[in-house]
Structures are given as C-alpha cells and as structure tokens.
Amino acid sequence: MDTNTQRLLHTFSALADLGQEISDTNDFEEMLRNSFHLLLGSLAIRRGAVTEYDREAGTLRLIASRGFGESTNDALELPADHARELASFGSTMTLDGATRRAQRFLEDHKALASIEIDLLLPLVVRERLIGIVLLGEKASAEKYTDEDLEVLSALARHIGVGIHSHRLLEEVEHKAIENQRLYDGLRKIYKETVQAFAAAIDIKDRYTQGHSVRVGKYSEIIAREMGWSDEEVEGITIAGYLHDIGKLIVDLSVINSPERFSAKDSKEMSRHPSAGYEILARINHPYAEIPLMARYHHERIDGNGYPDGLKGDQIPPGAKIVTLADSFDAMTTDRPYRKKLPLEDVLEDFRANTGTQFDPAVVCAFCRAFLNEIEGRKEKRLLNLLKKNYDEVESVTPLLNQLISDFDGASLTATAH
Amino acid sequence: MAEPSREIAVQARSVGNVAIIYASDYLNKLSGERIERECRRQLESGCRTLIINFRDTELVNSIGVSILVGVIDAAEQSTARLIFSDVNNHTANLFEMLGLTRHVSLAADEAEALSLVSEA
Ligand SMILES: [Fe+2]
Numbered sequence: 045m046d047t048n049t050q051r052l053l054h055t056f057s058a059l060a061d062l063g064q065e066i067s068d069t070n071d072f073e074e075m076l077r078n079s080f081h082l083l084l085g086s087l088a089i090r091r092g093a094v095t096e097y098d099r100e101a102g103t104l105r106l107i108a109s110r111g112f113g114e115s116t117n118d119a120l121e122l123p124a125d126h127a128r129e130l131a132s133f134g135s136t137m138t139l140d141g142a143t144r145r146a147q148r149f150l151e152d153h154k155a156l157a158s159i160e161i162d163l164l165l166p167l168v169v170r171e172r173l174i175g176i177v178l179l180g181e182k183a184s185a186e187k188y189t190d191e192d193l194e195v196l197s198a199l200a201r202h203i204g205v206g207i208h209s210h211r212l213l214e215e216v217e218h219k220a221i222e223n224q225r226l227y228d229g230l231r232k233i234y235k236e237t238v239q240a241f242a243a244a245i246d247i248k249d250r251y252t253q254g255h256s257v258r259v260g261k262y263s264e265i266i267a268r269e270m271g272w273s274d275e276e277v278e279g280i281t282i283a284g285y286l287h288d289i290g291k292l293i294v295d296l297s298v299i300n301s302p303e304r305f306s307a308k309d310s311k312e313m314s315r316h317p318s319a320g321y322e323i324l325a326r327i328n329h330p331y332a333e334i335p336l337m338a339r340y341h342h343e344r345i346d347g348n349g350y351p352d353g354l355k356g357d358q359i360p361p362g363a364k365i366v367t368l369a370d371s372f373d374a375m376t377t378d379r380p381y382r383k384k385l386p387l388e389d390v391l392e393d394f395r396a397n398t399g400t401q402f403d404p405a406v407v408c409a410f411c412r413a414f415l416n417e418i419e420g421r422k423e424k425r426l427l428n429l430l431k432k433n434y435d436e437v438e439s440v441t442p443l444l445n446q447l448i449s450d451f452d453g454a455s456l457t458a459t460a461h
Numbered sequence: 462m463a464e465p466s467r468e469i470a471v472q473a474r475s476v477g478n479v480a481i482i483y484a485s486d487y488l489n490k491l492s493g494e495r496i497e498r499e500c501r502r503q504l505e506s507g508c509r510t511l512i513i514n515f516r517d518t519e520l521v522n523s524i525g526v527s528i529l530v531g532v533i534d535a536a537e538q539s540t541a542r543l544i545f546s547d548v549n550n551h552t553a554n555l556f557e558m559l560g561l562t563r564h565v566s567l568a569a570d571e572a573e574a575l576s577l578v579s580e581a
Binding site: 078110 | 491522525527531533534555558559560561563564
C-alpha cells in the first residue's frame with residue numbers, strides 16, 4: 045500500500061468513524077471528545093480547540109481543547125458581524141483563504157495570538173455560525189495541504205452538525221419543560237387572580253361575603269361527583285368564582301338593599317348574568333365555557349329563568365351545576381331579607397323545584413357527594429363549609445337518600461360533556 | 462510491576478526509572494485517554510523515559526493517533542524520552558506518514574527499546 049493510499053484510508057476511516065459517532069451516541073460530551081480526537085488524529089495535529097458560538101452572549105466558549113494548556117479557558121468575544129462574516133465563508137476553505145481570514149481574526153482576537161493557531165475552521169450549519177475549530181501545527185510540522193483542508197472541512201462539518209443537533213434537541217427538551225412550568229405557573233396565577241376577584245365581587249355585596257368562593261367550591265364538588273375531568277372541574281370552579289361578576293356593574297345600592305328587591309331593583313339585578321357574560325367573554329379563559337356558565341346561572345330547566353329563558357338541555361351542564369350551588373349557598377347563609385334556612389328546608393326546596401328549576405341529575409350528584417362525606421367515604425369539604433353555619437348536618441341523611449331515590453335516572457341532561 | 466493507577470486497567474510496568482506502558486486496543490477509543498493519563502502520571506512522578514509497547518495493537522485509528530500526539534506533547538513538556546516498541550509495519554508507516562516518528566523513536570521490541578535508553 046503506498047503512502048497516499050494509506051493516508052487516504054486513515055483519514056477516510058476518521059470520517060466514517062465520526063459519522064458513526066455523531067449518529068450513534070446520546071452522550072454529547074462523549075461524542076464531542078471522540079469527534080475531536082478523530083479530527084486531530086486524522087492528521088496528527090498537535091494542538092486544537094473546539095469553541096461553540098453563543099449568539100446571545102456574542103462569545104466563543106471553549107468546549108474541547110488539547111495542547112493549548114489553560115490559555116484558551118476564557119470565553120472569547122465575537123461580535124455578531126464577525127460571526128456573520130465567518131459564517132458566510134462556509135466551512136470549505138482554501139489554505140490561502142483560511143490563513144488570510146484566520147490572520148485577520150487573530151489580529152482582532154489578541155488572546156488567541158499567543159496560542160499559535162495555524163488554522164481556523166468555522167462550523168456552519170444552515171448559514172449560521174455554530175462555532176469555530178482552532179488548530180495548531182501537525183506533528184509532521186508540514187504545512188496544511190489543500191487535501192488536508194478538504195478532510196478537515198468535512199470532519200468539521202460533521203462536528204458542527206453534531207453540536208447543532210445536540211443543542212436543538214436540548215432546546216426542544218428545555219422548551220417543553222419550560223412551557224409546562226410556565227403553563228402550570230400561569231394556571232396557578234390565574235386561579236389565584238380569579239379567587240381574589242371573587243373575593244372582590246363578594247366584598248361589593250356585603251351580605252354575601254364568601255358567596256362566590258363557596259359557589260365555586262360547591263360546583264367543584266358536584267362536577268367531580270358527576271365524573272367531570274380534572275380540567276373541566278377546574279373550569280367550573282372558576283366559573284363558580286366568577287358567576288356573579290356581573291354584579292360589579294349593577295348599581296351598588298340595589299345589591300346592598302336590606303329589603304327584598306322591588307320590581308325595578310329586580311330588573312336591575314337581573315342584568316347581572318348577561319353583564320357577567322359580557323365581561324367574561326372578552327377574557328381569554330383556559331376554559332371556554334366560563335362566560336356561558338355565568339350567563340345562564342339563573343336559567344331554569346322549565347324555561348322560566350333569565351336572561352334567555354332557556355329550557356332543559358339548552359342550558360349548558362356547567363350552568364345547571366352553578367345554579368344549584370348558587371341556590372344552596374343562598375339558602376344556607378343569612379341574607380339581608382331572611383335568615384339561613386334549616387338544612388331540612390333547603391333539601392325540601394330542592395325536592396320541590398327539581399325538574400322545574402333544578403336538573404335532577406345535578407341534584408342527585410349533589411346529594412351523593414353530601415352523603416359520601418357524611419358517611420366518611422370522601423374528604424369533608426362540603427361539610428366543612430356548612431359546619432360554619434350548622435351545628436348538626438348528619439341528620440339529613442334520610443332526606444338525601446330520599447332525594448336520590450326520587451330523582452336518580454330521571455334526567456341525564458347534566459352529565460359530563 | 463508498577464502500581465496500576467486507580468481508575469484504570471492500563472497495563473504498565475517499571476524497569477528502573479523507565480515506564481513501559483502497553484497500548485493494547487484501548488488506544489482506539491475514548492478509553493485510550495487512560496493511557497495518556499497513565500503516561501502523564503508517570504511523567505509527573507519523575508519518570509523521564511516512557512516506552513509504549515504496541516505488541517497487542519493491530520491497528521491505530523485517528524483516536525489512537527490523537528492520544529499518542531497528546532502523549533508526545535506531555536513527554537516533550539517534561540523533556541522525557543518517548544519510545545514506541547513492537548509497532549507493526551502498517552502502523553509504523555502510518556506514524557512515519559503522520560510525522561509522529563519525528564518525535565518518537567521506534568524499537569523492534571522492549572529489549573531494543575531498553576537498550577536505546579541505556580545508550581543515551
Ligand atoms: Fe347570581
């Protein structure tokens with residue numbers, strides 16, 4: 045085998061190994077070290093470094109180096125126009141061109157001048173500078189030939205692509221994690237904002253403090269009992285918090301009147317669901333149904349509600365849930381015009397109005413959730429809310445069972461959508 | 462027998478103050494960095510002659526060359542002598558072609574390598 049053939053074989057196998065290396069390994073550091081050895085070993089180059097270009101920082105960062113000692117450890121500044129210029133040369137260069145450009149680059153970068161660089165190979169992927177390979181002399185001390193440069197350019201291209209794909213992958217992974225984190229954070233902030241908002245709505249109405257938050261919680265309990273997904277449950281909780289948001293634009297004196305509403309006041313008051321819808325429809329919610337749940341929380345399944353007089357299935361399931369939660373809280377808390385009702389009376393009211401005002405499936409789900417808590421099968425959430433106003437709640441167990449047997453299976457109109 | 466350094470299974474032994482290190486087939490992979498580290502360790506502990514024995518090395522690829530260049534660098538920095546022994550023809554040609562032989566003496570076997578040392 046003559047020398048040229050052997051040389052060719054040696055460098056070709058370096059290229060083949062490198063291709064293999066870059067496509068095989070998942071370990072970036074290892075890939076880089078191997079690639080760098082292959083690059084240096086292909087021509088027995090004594091010194092070399094691979095730097096990666098950080099576009100944002102405008103610096104070259106050393107990621108692998110041999111034979112340069114400590115002198116290349118600092119990041120080197122590389123202004124964007126220099127980076128663009130280097131990228132425009134591509135990675136295939138003639139010796140003359142390379143040295144001339146290298147010379148210019150070195151003149152600009154005095155820190156590198158001390159480390160005897162003979163050759164500079166820009167790593168370019170899709171016309172963008174990924175990094176630069178800096179090379180010193182060969183063990184043979186011979187000048188780099190055109191053929192050498194061809195080989196080195198090919199190897200450098202591989203390394204450039206290797207670094208580039210690794211960073212892309214990293215970025216994708218990082219973005220996915222970051223997005224999830226941002227999303228979770230936003231949801232949390234959103235929920236907290238909404239809760240704060242709910243408290244603000246309730247403060248405006250001094251007789252119903254805590255009402256919105258409780259309606260949100262009752263709605264959540266009912267929706268969960270009905271088998272809604274986590275996301276839907278979260279949506280209806282927020283709808284509960286915001287269902288009365290329209291009250292913010294209803295005349296204050298009406299809301300805080302200690303009298304039962306006059307006809308005129310009642311008209312003013314009945315604006316609040318549509319007003320709420322108008323407010324909520326303008327906001328981009330993570331849950332599309334929220335504005336409709338606010339609009340229709342005073343509808344009745346017999347069509348005698350407001351603002352649109354919708355009937356039965358025309359009313360969105362979420363609105364039916366909020367309606368019951370709203371009524372339950374209204375009857376179990378003191379109002380300006382009356383005291384809270386005994387729990388037995390509340391459930392009697394439910395029984396009397398199921399099928400006209402309330403959806404039977406929602407009433408059943410509510411009763412089941414209530415029973416589950418009384419009988420210890422579920423965490424006491426509804427009970428904890430009620431126990432602030434009632435000393436004894438367990439006695440309603442027979443009534444709850446009665447309601448379930450009366451209305452279970454009567455309607456499926458408010459099951460999970 | 463020289464004490465093997467902790468992390469490696471690089472085969473090495475000392476004859477007087479000469480260290481003999483066996484390249485084996487470690488050389489052609491990242492594991493070859495162990496050989497370079499072992500050489501540096503020997504140099505740091507004062508050894509001024511290194512013999513690398515290639516008797517179990519059929520072929521040296523680019524990674525191997527890169528590692529050997531690193532060893533050459535280290536030896537030169539310590540003004541130590543570096544001898545490669547038991548290098549087959551093919552590999553000897555490669556070393557010649559790549560200019561490694563400008564920095565390293567080649568010896569047919571360990572005995573010849575050791576005699577080169579005593580000549581100096
Ligand atoms: Fe309301």
